[in-house]
Amino acid sequence: MTDNSNLDEMIKQNQEALDAHTRESVQWHFNPETGSPYWLEKAKDFDFNPLTDVNCFEDLNKFPLFEDDELRGGPVDRWIPKALLGKPTYVFETGGTTGIPKSRVVIDDFRIDYENFSDTLPDESFPKGSNWLMLGPSGPRRLRLAVEHMAQYRGGISFCVDLDPRWVVKLIKKGKIDEVKEYSAHVIDQAMAILGAGHEIKCMFTTPKLLEALAMRLMDEGSSIEEAGIKGIFCGGTEFTQQWYRFAREELLGENVYITPTYGNTLMGLACGRPFDPADDYKITYYAPQPRAVIRVVDFDDHTKVVGYGETGRVKLFTMTKELFIPGFLERDEGEREVPHAKYPWDGVSGVRPFHEIAQSTTVGVY
Amino acid sequence: MLEIPVIRWGKPYESFDQQEVVHFETGEPLAKVHQANAGLVKMDMRKAQRARDLLREIPVSKLLEICKKAADLYMTAELPLGNGTQTPEEFCRIQSASTGMPEWMCAGNMKKVAFVLEHMNEILDSLTRGLPLDILTQGYGKEERGVMMSYQANSPVLGLVLPSNSPGVHTLWMPILPMQIGLVLKPGSSEPWTPYRMTEAFCQAGIPRECISVYPGPHDVGSTVTELCKRVMLFGGQATIDKYKGNPNVQAHGPGFSKILLGDDVVDRWEDYLDLMVDSIFQNGGRSCINASGVWASRHTEAIADAIAKRIGPAGPTSMTDPEAPLAAFTMTGAAQSMNGSIEAGLSEPGVTEVTAQYRDGDRLIELERCDYLRPTIVHCKNTDATLANTEYMFPMASVVQCEQKDMLKNIGSTLVCTAITEDEQWSQQLLDATHIDRLNIGPIKTNALNWLQPHEGNIVEFLFRARAFQNETPAAH
Numbered sequence: 001m002t003d004n005s006n007l008d009e010m011i012k013q014n015q016e017a018l019d020a021h022t023r024e025s026v027q028w029h030f031n032p033e034t035g036s037p038y039w040l041e042k043a044k045d046f047d048f049n050p051l052t053d054v055n056c057f058e059d060l061n062k063f064p065l066f067e068d069d070e071l072r073g074g075p076v077d078r079w080i081p082k083a084l085l086g087k088p089t090y091v092f093e094t095g096g097t098t099g100i101p102k103s104r105v106v107i108d109d110f111r112i113d114y115e116n117f118s119d120t121l122p123d124e125s126f127p128k129g130s131n132w133l134m135l136g137p138s139g140p141r142r143l144r145l146a147v148e149h150m151a152q153y154r155g156g157i158s159f160c161v162d163l164d165p166r167w168v169v170k171l172i173k174k175g176k177i178d179e180v181k182e183y184s185a186h187v188i189d190q191a192m193a194i195l196g197a198g199h200e201i202k203c204m205f206t207t208p209k210l211l212e213a214l215a216m217r218l219m220d221e222g223s224s225i226e227e228a229g230i231k232g233i234f235c236g237g238t239e240f241t242q243q244w245y246r247f248a249r250e251e252l253l254g255e256n257v258y259i260t261p262t263y264g265n266t267l268m269g270l271a272c273g274r275p276f277d278p279a280d281d282y283k284i285t286y287y288a289p290q291p292r293a294v295i296r297v298v299d300f301d302d303h304t305k306v307v308g309y310g311e312t313g314r315v316k317l318f319t320m321t322k323e324l325f326i327p328g329f330l331e332r333d334e335g336e337r338e339v340p341h342a343k344y345p346w347d348g349v350s351g352v353r354p355f356h357e358i359a360q361s362t363t364v365g366v367y
Numbered sequence: 368m369l370e371i372p373v374i375r376w377g378k379p380y381e382s383f384d385q386q387e388v389v390h391f392e393t394g395e396p397l398a399k400v401h402q403a404n405a406g407l408v409k410m411d412m413r414k415a416q417r418a419r420d421l422l423r424e425i426p427v428s429k430l431l432e433i434c435k436k437a438a439d440l441y442m443t444a445e446l447p448l449g450n451g452t453q454t455p456e457e458f459c460r461i462q463s464a465s466t467g468m469p470e471w472m473c474a475g476n477m478k479k480v481a482f483v484l485e486h487m488n489e490i491l492d493s494l495t496r497g498l499p500l501d502i503l504t505q506g507y508g509k510e511e512r513g514v515m516m517s518y519q520a521n522s523p524v525l526g527l528v529l530p531s532n533s534p535g536v537h538t539l540w541m542p543i544l545p546m547q548i549g550l551v552l553k554p555g556s557s558e559p560w561t562p563y564r565m566t567e568a569f570c571q572a573g574i575p576r577e578c579i580s581v582y583p584g585p586h587d588v589g590s591t592v593t594e595l596c597k598r599v600m601l602f603g604g605q606a607t608i609d610k611y612k613g614n615p616n617v618q619a620h621g622p623g624f625s626k627i628l629l630g631d632d633v634v635d636r637w638e639d640y641l642d643l644m645v646d647s648i649f650q651n652g653g654r655s656c657i658n659a660s661g662v663w664a665s666r667h668t669e670a671i672a673d674a675i676a677k678r679i680g681p682a683g684p685t686s687m688t689d690p691e692a693p694l695a696a697f698t699m700t701g702a703a704q705s706m707n708g709s710i711e712a713g714l715s716e717p718g719v720t721e722v723t724a725q726y727r728d729g730d731r732l733i734e735l736e737r738c739d740y741l742r743p744t745i746v747h748c749k750n751t752d753a754t755l756a757n758t759e760y761m762f763p764m765a766s767v768v769q770c771e772q773k774d775m776l777k778n779i780g781s782t783l784v785c786t787a788i789t790e791d792e793q794w795s796q797q798l799l800d801a802t803h804i805d806r807l808n809i810g811p812i813k814t815n816a817l818n819w820l821q822p823h824e825g826n827i828v829e830f831l832f833r834a835r836a837f838q839n840e841t842p843a844a845h
Binding site for chain 2: 181219220241243282
């Protein structure tokens with residue numbers, strides 16, 4: 001139990017740690033000996049010197065907004081800090097249904113991010129040593145390797161399915177709904193085969209749509225997620241709404257299966273959901289893994305201005321790891337700014353949903 | 368404030384997601400409507416068969432009585448609605464306030480719904496061609512002439528994805544429950560009123576509550592209803608119609624492109640039919656698919672266009688409570704502007720002239736703070752190739768098209784209601800044979816004067832039931 005004075009002190013300490021982390025990150029990424037070619041080149045056009053003029057987190061507002069279109073195309077090693085050159089490197093992609101996908105190079109970040117996230121999971125629902133089902137997108141994405149690493153970090157093995165979300169988006173855009181349903185069934189077939197094969201799977205990553213499909217398939221076959229042996233699920237995506245959370249707990253899973261929402265993308269680690277509390281009425285609040293990544297809820301018209309607590313704004317993301325520096329990127333989502341929590345003594349965001357100005361043009365696929 | 372829950376097989380469900388329905392003129396919140404999520408629908412549809420099973424426990428003759436009682440309740444009773452109640456007058460007021468339809472038109476649509484319910488026995492008798500209705504219950508039975516008949520329900524429920532702006536369409540789903548098929552209603556966001564009031568009227572009249580679900584919600588709720596119900600009736604624009612073309616599970620209703628064709632044998636007496644043309648274009652705010660959007664004739668077209676324009680051109684918006692208010696408002700931002708832009712583009716083509724402008728004080732488009740109006744528009748087209756010769760907009764707008772009688776059927780395109788005024792027997796036969804015409808009126812009948820004993824855009828009985836062979840005894844040797 002943390003009283004308010006303790007929380008205030010924790011907030012203050014975390015802010016100081018964030019400022020210190022910001023200074024350290026800027027020194028790393030803009031030092032000619034350690035920084036990446038991308039940022040060293042960019043710095044030439046700035047009307048400020050990051051090495052001397054950025055002394056706290058607020059100073060990141062001096063940078064122009066990061067545009068994720070910059071992530072398209074090669075050479076991808078322009079993103080690698082010089083100090084890390086030569087280390088085994090992965091490239092992960094996002095989007096990419098048409099045209100050149102956005103890429104992010106990663107060395108160790110995905111392992112660090114998911115280890116940090118793993119440490120927030122309750123062991124009684126995600127027993128150490130348990131095997132996992134990764135029921136999500138495969139291919140050139142971070143998620144599969146990250147979940148697999150987390151399973152290994154927790155002493156288990158991750159079983160995966162084949163799921164190409166780009167193909168599904170193409171089918172939807174062509175109006176081939178029957179083929180989308182067939183593909184979805186094909187993915188669930190794979191999950192059912194894994195769950196029925198005696199692998200003693202107890203934990204799962206999935207998305208709201210796939211969890212619905214899996215739970216209903218199991219019900220149709222006279223079983224359930226619980227009877228299939230699953231104890232804990234972490235689940236991501238903007239479709240994980242307050243209403244869906246309630247629906248999932250009350251109707252899909254039952255009270256013995258734990259589910260926790262997460263929010264993240266390739267540019268950041270995983271933001272954790274505020275621990276479930278019946279008093280919250282299933283409200284979902286996310287907290288970024290500070291100081292490696294920071295979320296701010298900002299004014300729709302002025303991204304340098306944070307909105308008041310409880311007010312609505314656009315989600316702005318900052319990432320500051322040894323491998324990646326993103327000094328402010330406007331996510332395609334909006335939400336309400338939330339007060340810090342004892343477990344996460346910094347700002348959170350709730351009610352995350354697609355940014356209203358672009359929501360209608362987004363195609364949501366099978367996952 | 369009025370709060371309206373989701374209804375899951377009769378049980379109210381309060382969702383965390385709610386959407387306000389607001390007054391189209393003032394923005395004042397009228398009600399909070401709880402929103403379903405697609406998963407709820409998926410979960411509930413696993414139990415859809417129970418709706419039909421329960422309805423089959425009630426004889427059709429009893430269901431027909433229930434329809435009559437439901438009509439009375441719908442028209443006269445103060446019925447529960449969410450956390451409140453609603454009188455018929457309140458129903459008209461709130462429907463008008465959210466849809467932009469004048470109150471008297473809302474009351475008119477109520478009467479249409481009630482009429483259909485009161486005459487359900489005749490309607491089913493007509494649509495089933497006199498089939499003993501217990502055959503639909505039992506699945507088979509013998510007709511009076513001794514022939515074995517068998518009908519199999521294609522689906523235990525009918526899914527309906529309903530529109531926001533056309534309360535008149537609700538008549539189409541009234542015959543479903545008496546045929547012992549359950550209802551899965553996805554109301555339009557601005558028009559939850561009819562589905563909820565009708566549900567309450569049906570249930571108070573004796574339909575088991577477990578036979579109806581009502582799922583207000585976002586688009587994915589509509590697409591889930593469409594995906595999971597094996598028979599679906601939905602409403603939308605031409606793109607929606609095209610999307611479901613050829614899908615036997617879906618009956619898509621959209622623009623009608625309804626027309627009046629004046630035969631060469633009567634066209635010189637066109638003035639005799641002026642009232643008919645005006646009413647077909649103008650009644651019900653010109654908002655319906657059965658309103659005429661075209662008048663085709665081989666001659667006198669400029670005079671016809673001018674006479675219609677003179678009658679309807681001056682009409683403009685008045686109060687929603689005006690018992691003669693002629694126009695409905697456009698409540699969706701940008702809709703009226705978009706239509707007006709398309710019409711202006713069409714008018715720039717050669718041979719196309721707007722005739723109404725001279726009778727109208729001001730522009731066609733009236734933009735207000737929270738809604739817009741489009742004033743009646745009559746266009747003259749000298750040829751059938753003009754874009755505006757075959758368009759439909761949801762206000763009193765029609766094109767008077769000059770076309771030789773022999774070329775009309777080749778050029779009218781898909782037509783929901785075709786009123787052909789002629790006594791030319793040869794042409795009448797061609798009209799009867801034209802498969803691109805759905806409802807055919809031969810004679811001076813308004814396009815919007817529907818006989819409910821006739822099928823509309825396909826026979827609903829044939830949509831819901833499959834005629835098939837059934838034998839329980841060896842047939843005679845042959």
